[in-house]
Amino acid sequence: MFTLFLVVFLDLIGFGMIIPVFPFYAERIGVSPSAVIFFIGLYSAGQLVGAPLWGSLSDRIGRRPVLLFTLLANAIATWMLAYADTGLTLAISRIAAGLAAGNISTAYAYTTDVTTDATRPKALGLLGAAFGMGFILGPALGGLLAGNEADNAGSLARVAHAAAVMSLVALVLTALRLPESLPPEKRRQAHTPRQSPRVFLSRPVLRGLLTTTFVVIAAVALMQSALALFSAERLGVGPRALGWIYAFSGVISVAIQAGIIGRLTVRFGARRLAAIGVVLVAIGMAAIPLATNMTVLLVALAVFSVGSALFNPSMSGLVAAAAEAHERGGVLGAYQAAASLGRVVGPVLGSGIATFAGLGSPFVLGAAICLGGLLFVANDTRSRGRSR
Template sequence: MSDSPTNPYEPAATPPLPGAPSSGPRQAAMAFILLTLFIDILGIGIVIPVLPELVRELVGEDPVSATMIVDAASIDVSSIDVAVTDAVAASETKSFSRAGRYVGVIGATYALMQFLFAPIIGALSDRFGRRPVLLCSMFGLGIDFLIQGFATNIAWLFAGRVLAGIMGASLTTGNAYIADVSTDDNRARNFGLVGVMFGLGFTIGPALGGLLGGISLRLPFFVAAGLALVNWLYGYFVVPESLGVDKRTAFTLRGANPLDSLRRLADYPLVAALAAVFVCKSLAQRGLENVWVLYTGFKFDWDAGVNGLALGLVGVMAIIVQGGMVRPTIKRFGERGAVVGGTIISAIAFAGYGLASEGWMIPMIIVFGAFGGVAGPAIQSLVTGSVSETEQGRIQGALTSLTSLTNIIAPLFFNTLLFSYFISDQAPFVLPGAPLLVGSALLTASIFIAINVFRRFPKPAS
C-alpha cells in the first residue's frame, strides 16, 4: 500500500480519531465499523439454525432400520405401531445424543483457534493498524463458509470451523477499533450500538438461515460466504483506519502468546478482577448458544425454520434493549449497577429456558431475558475505560483469549457431556434442560463475584 498522503485509506492521511477535537471523523468511523460488523454477524447468524442439522446429516444415523421393524413385528403383530414408534423415538434420541457430542467437539475446536489467534490478531492490529487485519479476516471468513458449504464429511466441517475460529478472532480488532474512536462520554453507547448490530444480524440472519435451510442445508453457507466477501469489498473501498501511526506498538512473539497476553490483565487491577465474571458469563452464554438448536429440536420438535424465527426474536429484542436502553440504564444505575442487574435477569431467564415445559413459553422468556443485555456493554465500558489507548488491542485480545479459553470448555461440557448424557439411557432421569440450569447457576455465581469486585475496587470520586 502506498505511503502517499493522498491515499484516503492510509493511516497518515486519516485524522487522529481518538484525539481529534471534532466528533465528525469518529461518527463516520463508527458508521463504517458498525456496518462491517453487521454484515459479519449476519453471515454467522445465517448458519446457526442449520449447523447442528448438517452435523446430524454428516455423522449419519438411520432413523429406523428394517431389522428393527421386522424384529418388532415378529414379537407381537398387534404392537407393530407401538414398537415402530418406540424404535423411531429411540433412534431420534440416539441421533440427537451423537450429534450433541460432535457439535460439542466442533465448538471446542472453534474456540481453541480463537484462543490461540486472538492475541496474535490483537497485537497485529496494534502494530499495523485495524484496517488490514479486518480485511484479511473478512476474506478468510468468506473462504471458511465455502469450505463448510461444500463439506462432504465431518472432517471437512472440522477444517472449516478451524478457519472460522481463526477469522472469528477478528472481533478483537472490531472492539479495539470502537475503543479507538470512542470517548469517555460515548463509550458505553458505542458498545451498545455493537449490541444493536448483533441484534440486527441475529434477527435477519437466523430467520433467513431457517428459510434457506428449508431449501437446502448447505444453501445458508453459500449465502453467508457471499455476504462475507461482499463485506470484504466494502471494507477495502470504504472502511478507514482508526489507529494513528504514532499510537502503534511493536509486535513481539511474547505479546502474541495467548497465555502471556492474559498476564497483561494484571496491569489493570479492575479488569483482572473482572476476569472471573467474564469466565462465568462466557461459559453460560456459549453453553446456551451451542445447545440451543439441539435442545429445542429434542424437547419441542422445532425445525430450522422455527429456530430461525425464535433466534430472530432474540435479535429484535437485542436491538430494542441495546439500542434504546443501554445508555439510559447506565446513566440511571451506573456501569456497575447495569452489570449486576443485567446478570440477575439473565440468570432467571436461563432457569426459565431449562424448566420450560412447552415451546410457547420460550418467546416470553426471550423477551424477559433480553433486558439482561445491558450487562455486556457496561462491562466493555468498564474495561476500555480502564485501559490506555496504546494497549486496547492487546487487552481486547487478552479478554477474547480468556473467553475463548472458557469457550473450549463450554461446548464440551454443555453439549458433549450434559446434554448428550441427560437425554441418554445412562441418565438417572431425562433432563434436556440440564445445560441451561447449570448456565443459570454460573450466572448467579458471576453476580456475587461482580458485587465482591466492585466492593474491592470502589468507583473513584468524580
C-alpha cells in the same frame, strides 16, 4: 462508525445464518447429537486463539489491515463448510472460521479509537446492536434458505455459500469505505514485545473483569449450544422455526443496545448494569427447561436476552476503560479470548451433562455457573470500594 457498524452487521449475518442449520448439517454427516455441542465449541476455540492475536497485531500495524485479512479468511472458511462431508473437514472449517472471527477484538478496538469516555458506552451499545441485528436477520435468512427439510444436503450447503458471500460484501465495504482509526504515531513500535493475556491478568481490575467474562460467557455458551437440540426434541421445531426463535432474541437485544444502553449506563453505571444482566441471564436460562410450548420458551428467552444485552456492552466498556490507549487492541483481545474460552468450556460441559442427564440439564447448570459470575462482580466491587 456507521461503516464499521455495517461491516460487523454483514459479517454477523453470515455467522448467524449458520446457527439454525449447523446441528442438522453435522448430524447429516454422522455427528451424534450430543457431540454436535462439542463441534459448536470448536468455533470458539478458534476465536480463543485469534482474538488476542488480531487485537495485539492491530495495535502494531493498524485496525484496517487486520479487518481486511480476517474477513477474507472468514469467507473462505465458511465456503469450506459447504463441502465438509466428514467430521474432520467440518472441524477444520469451524476452527478456521473461529480464528478469523477473532477480529471482533479489532472491531471493538476501532470503536474505542474513535470515541471518548463520554461517547464510548453508546458506541459500544451500537456495536452490540450490530451483533444483535446480525443475529436477527442471520438465523432468519439461514432458516428460510434451508427450509424445513433438515436432511437436504443441497439446502444446507446453500446456506454456507450465502454466508460466505456476506463476509465478502463486508470485505469490499471495508476496503472501500472504512478508514484507518489508529494513526502511525499511536501504534506500538515494531520492536515492542506483544503483550499476552497473562500480562493483563496480573492487574487486579482486569483480572476480575476477565474472570467474570469467562464465567458468564461459559454459562451462556452452554445454554446456546443446547438450545437448538432442546427445542427440536421438546417442541419439534425445524431449522426455519429455530431461525425465528434466534431472531426474536436478537430483536430484544438490539432494542436495548441501540436504544437505551447509553442512558442506562449514565444512570446506573456499567458495573451495576453488568450485575443486573447476570441475574436476568441466569433466570432466563433456568426457565428454559420448564418450556412445554413455544410461548413459555419465548418468555424465558426474552428475560435471557435482556440480561445479555445489559451485560455484554457494560463489560466491554469496563474493560476498555481499564486499558491504556496504546494497548486497547491487546486488552480487548484478552477480553474476547476470555469470552472465547468460555464458549469453548461451555459447550464441552453441555455436551457431557446432556449425554448423562438429558438436554434440559445444561440450562440449569448454566444458570448456576452464571450466578458464580455474579459473585466475581460483587467481590470486585467491594475490593474497589476498599481501595478507594
